[in-house]
Amino acid sequence: AQKVTQAQTEISVVEKEDVTLDCVYETRDTTYYLFWYKQPPSGELVFLIRRNSFDEQNEISGRYSWNFQKSTSSFNFTITASQVVDSAVYFCALSEANSGYSTLTFGKGTMLLVSP
């Protein structure tokens, strides 16, 4: 069975601080995809990034960056110079084959609170 662990339940930072959200996964599959989603207070999950198991290059998008390390089964997410609008719950997820179809296994989420 696959598993995604987000050990940090809640993180509080002050605006402009850098913050890293951890994600550790377990899978026996050799081909898999990892995702990060953001859930602002409005409730809708917003897709942020997808990474496949063969691409370990780090990715940067503006203030967001992702560090994928297969050796430690981790896919961590860093926000540089955090802003109040970054306050949200962030979910890491792993795709798996389920009855021949693709489903996602989600971590329990990390709530990020950014105060002014």
Add this chain to the structure above:
Amino acid sequence: DVKVTQSSRYLVKRTGEKVFLECVQDMDHENMFWYRQDPGLGLRLIYFSYDVKMKEKGDIPEGYSVSREKKERFSLILESASTNQTSMYLCASSSETGGLMETQYFGPGTRLLVL
């Protein structure tokens, strides 16, 4: 842009009532999903559907059923609502084309309170 809509943002029902949660997507996606989200438990998959009239159980199907009569619409049914089904319900859809790599797109969620 992908658009997934859910019929209600907030819903209050009484124990024993039959409850219908509706989800519609406009991207011609083959796959549709229902999750529930509870504090400390993350998102858990209830049911998913990969085609019209087809359905598969997720991790927590007990107490729920689903219906997919049209490709764009996926309904979650609580046959007899109970207080432990008070939760946030999220619908999602994805294309089947890319298999494991396909991104799921989510609706805004329905907060259901069962009294």
